[in-house]
Amino acid sequence: MNWSRSRVLMRQNWALLMADPAPIVLLTLMPVVMMTFLQGTSRAVLRGAGYASASGAELVVPGMAVMFAFFGVGFIGTAFFSEHGWGTWDRLRSSRATTMEIVMGKILPSAVLILGQLVLLFVIGVVVFGMTINGSVAGVGVMMLACVAVLVAFSMLLTAVLKTANQLMAVVNLAAMALTGLGGALAPVDVLPGWAQAIAPLSPAYWMLKGFRAVILEKGGLDATIIPAAATLAFAGVLAVIAVWQFSATDEKVWDN
Amino acid sequence: MLEIKALKKAYGGHEVLRGVDLEAKVGEIVGLLGPNGAGKTTLVSIVAGLRSADGGTVTVNGIDAVAHPDKARALLGLAPQDLGIYPVLSVERNLTFFAELSGLTGKRLRAQVKDVAEALDLANLLGQKAATLSGGQKRRLHTAMALVNEPKVLFLDEPTVGADVQTRNQILEVVRRRAEAGCAVVYTSHYLTEIEDLAATVAVLEGGEIVARGPLAGLIAEHGSPALRLTFEGSAPVLDGFEVSGSTATLRTPDPARAAAGIIGRLNGSTDRLRSVDIVRPSLEAAYLALTGRRSNEDTNEKTEEVIDELVA
Numbered sequence: 001m002n003w004s005r006s007r008v009l010m011r012q013n014w015a016l017l018m019a020d021p022a023p024i025v026l027l028t029l030m031p032v033v034m035m036t037f038l039q040g041t042s043r044a045v046l047r048g049a050g051y052a053s054a055s056g057a058e059l060v061v062p063g064m065a066v067m068f069a070f071f072g073v074g075f076i077g078t079a080f081f082s083e084h085g086w087g088t089w090d091r092l093r094s095s096r097a098t099t100m101e102i103v104m105g106k107i108l109p110s111a112v113l114i115l116g117q118l119v120l121l122f123v124i125g126v127v128v129f130g131m132t133i134n135g136s137v138a139g140v141g142v143m144m145l146a147c148v149a150v151l152v153a154f155s156m157l158l159t160a161v162l163k164t165a166n167q168l169m170a171v172v173n174l175a176a177m178a179l180t181g182l183g184g185a186l187a188p189v190d191v192l193p194g195w196a197q198a199i200a201p202l203s204p205a206y207w208m209l210k211g212f213r214a215v216i217l218e219k220g221g222l223d224a225t226i227i228p229a230a231a232t233l234a235f236a237g238v239l240a241v242i243a244v245w246q247f248s249a250t251d252e253k254v255w256d257n
Numbered sequence: 258m259l260e261i262k263a264l265k266k267a268y269g270g271h272e273v274l275r276g277v278d279l280e281a282k283v284g285e286i287v288g289l290l291g292p293n294g295a296g297k298t299t300l301v302s303i304v305a306g307l308r309s310a311d312g313g314t315v316t317v318n319g320i321d322a323v324a325h326p327d328k329a330r331a332l333l334g335l336a337p338q339d340l341g342i343y344p345v346l347s348v349e350r351n352l353t354f355f356a357e358l359s360g361l362t363g364k365r366l367r368a369q370v371k372d373v374a375e376a377l378d379l380a381n382l383l384g385q386k387a388a389t390l391s392g393g394q395k396r397r398l399h400t401a402m403a404l405v406n407e408p409k410v411l412f413l414d415e416p417t418v419g420a421d422v423q424t425r426n427q428i429l430e431v432v433r434r435r436a437e438a439g440c441a442v443v444y445t446s447h448y449l450t451e452i453e454d455l456a457a458t459v460a461v462l463e464g465g466e467i468v469a470r471g472p473l474a475g476l477i478a479e480h481g482s483p484a485l486r487l488t489f490e491g492s493a494p495v496l497d498g499f500e501v502s503g504s505t506a507t508l509r510t511p512d513p514a515r516a517a518a519g520i521i522g523r524l525n526g527s528t529d530r531l532r533s534v535d536i537v538r539p540s541l542e543a544a545y546l547a548l549t550g551r552r553s554n555e556d557t558n559e560k561t562e563e564v565i566d567e568l569v570a
Contacts, residue, residue, distance in 0.1 A: 008357040019345035087341030091402065094305040094335040095358045098327060250308060 001104070005097050009105025013079055017109055027071050028117055031064035035129055038064070038186075045188060051217060058132070061125030062212035063185035065118050066205055069151055070176035072117055074169055076110040076155035081165040085255020099249045103156075111152050118144045131216070139215035139225040143208060146232040150204045153239035160246035164254040180205040204235040258283045258441035259304070259410045264313035266299055273299045275465035276313065281410065281441035286432060288452035288473075289445040291462035292549055297445045298338055300462065301412050304443075305335045318409055331359065334408030336400050338415050338445075344388035348379055348398055351387055352405050359406030373401045376431050393424035400428050404435065411435055411442045417451060429454055449541045459541065463549045473541060481544035484537040485513035485520070494527040496520070504532075507546065513537065 017024070035057070042063075043056030051058070083089040092102050122140065125131040133140060154175070162168050182196055183189070183205025189197055200206045211228030214220035259281040266274040273296045281287045291297050302308045304315050306326040315322040315329070322329035343351050352370045361369055374380045377397040382390065387398060400416050413432065417425040432455060436442050446452060452459060452473070459476050461469040469476055485508045487493065493506040500507045510516045513536045524531060537543045 004360070005358060008354065012354050015346060015350065016343065086343055087337065087339045088343060089341075090302075090305075090307050090337050091335065091341045091355070093307055094330060094333060094337075095355060095406075096327065096331045096360065097358055 001098070001101055002096075006101050006105055009097060009101055010109050013106050014109040016079065016082070017075065017113060023075070024113060024117070027068050028120060031068040031121055032124055032128075034064045035060050035125070039129055045191070046217070049188070049190075054217070055130040055132070057125050057129035058134075058213075058217045059188065061122060061129060061131045062209055062216060063180070065121040065125070066147065066183070066208050066212075067176060067180040067185040068121070069114050069118055069147060070180055070205070071172060072110075072114040073151050073155040073158065073176070074172045075113055076107060076152065077159045077162075077168040077172065078165060079106045079110055080159045081168060081253050081255045084253040085165070089253075093249060102249075103247075107152055107156070110155070111148050114151055115144060115148050118147065133216050135215035135218065135220040135224065136222045137215075139220060139222045140212065142222065142225045142229050143211040143215070143232070146211070146229040146236070147208045150208075150232050150236040150239065153236040153243060154204075156243035156247065157239050159253075160243045160248075160251075163252075164256050166256050179203040182206065184209045201231075204232055207231040207235070258285075258318055259443070260314075260316040261300075261304065262314045262316075264300065264303065264315065265311045266296070266303060266308070267311055273465050274303075274310075274313075277462070277465070277467055279443075279460055279467060279470070281443055283441055284436050284439050286436045286442040286444055286455050286457040288455065288457035288459045289443055289462060290447075290449070290452065290459060290545060291445075295462045295549075296465045297462055298414060301335070301337075301414050301443065301445065304410075305333055305412060306330050332409040334403040334406055334411045336403035336413045336416050338418070340395055340399050342387045342395060342398050342402065344386070346387060347383065348374070348385055348387055348390070349383040351398060352379075352383075352401060355402050356405045361406070369405055369407060373405045376404075376434070377401045377427055392419055393421045396420045396424055397427060400431070404431065409440060411440050413442065413444050415446055416444070417446065417448060425451070449545060453541055459544075461545065461548050469544070469548050476544050477539055477541055479544070480547040481539040481541065482509050482547065483511060483513050483539055484509045484543060484546065485516045486535040486537055486546070487520070487531060488533040488535070489527060490530040490532055494524070496523065507537075509547070 038060045039056040042059040043054060046054035046056060046059055083092065093099070126133070158168055158171055162171065182200050183203040184200065185205060189200045189206065192200065207228045211225045211232070214224040214228065261277060261279040264274050264277040277300060279287070289297055299308065303310045304322060306322065306329065310323065317329040317332050320329045349370065352373060353366065356366045356369055371380070374383055377400060379394070379397055379401060382394060387395065390398065396419065400413065403411060403413065416428050420428065429451060432442055432444060444455065444457060456473060459469070459471065459473055460467050469480065487506045489504050491504060493501045493504055495501060496506050498508055508516055517534055517536065521528065537546060
């Protein structure tokens, strides 16, 4: 990897992301709107579960942040698909940049964006919705990084196996709702149907939210995130291996947006 | 500068390149001609490192492009057949990005962007978003992006498709100047007049092989004999002395006008299906016709229709 070229590629991809910030703004405002509507229900659920002083934000903020971070998977995928649509993918590949540099140049700016989205939503959660982090703040950071890792790997897998941008967005939307819903983003796993509770651990969102819950609600220290973070990173590792196996720079992609 | 030997490529058992040999020396413009599907774009893609070859060697300035594609790519400039620009970024950002990727920095980078922009009449458009450019301006930007890294070998794959006359002339002028400065240029086109305007060395690729290679004048002298060409609706009839290919029948003769005068009466029942009578003078067009068995504009017409469709849309 040539760091000078990688920096150029990252700056370029950041400029491309910022050229149309509407999707980023949307994916940051939407969860805030959802938090507003769902906080009361979350408060009732948490108080019913014995957390007498809970504001509800402790459940709804991580839930919505994780759900909309999943929607952010589309940022990374579209960063690849749009290059095909603009006819610049082959230009990039015929430049001095290696495939690894091009891929890293695409992934990292989007990963920073997803991380920024998570951080901002948690800050809004604390400042606006009164969320209290009762345990380790560093633990929240660890879970955020694990979360970004699995989303990056997931987006690379989708980019590798899907052929069109429309397919990408359809799968991202479905996966974001299904995996985070199953993981407890909309309601705690305990109140989901029995079959859903049984398969919930198969969703990486389950482990993400379990980690956030441990440090935000259950006063856990950094050590409380070890198992959830490890499980989340295991998902990231498996998805990344499959993505690398399936990815081919010569594959044709269709930007049909 | 560029040396291609015995290059082979097949897609699913279909051989696209069947042992292509091609050379472009310092300062030489090679006009790579051939009908659609002849393998031109595949050839360019392999040399540019976009596809792997099944066999053969590619050497760029002494560097084995198969073994060291990264080093070879540093010497190449490529303008692919399809337009490739970032529409959401400015003209300057499009150019600067590829200059930076090639390792240019500081004053040299700024000077190179300025030079290329001026050469292709983009200097006044640097701050404009690429999406807002006209078709011709986009085509010039597309070409400029291939030049901005100061390549030693330049590949232009049908760079003037859909371009207006002014854009076409500017691109041709830039190609000439690059070659004069020592760049080896491989220029693919269906517009044979451009190859003639550039006084390029010609290589004709047909069926995955180079079927003719040499200076323009030599190729015309050897293959560009005058001919009479008749085009019919449906298949051309069998006529004495004529080569029949699809809907066309071609007679190579030193005096095609005299032959035309005598042929009409011999057509018998095919007269009603006769659509055009063309006299082909010694030219690259005639040489191309002799070598490939088809007119260059059989392909060009498809392109022209695409362009008209785009304009109407």
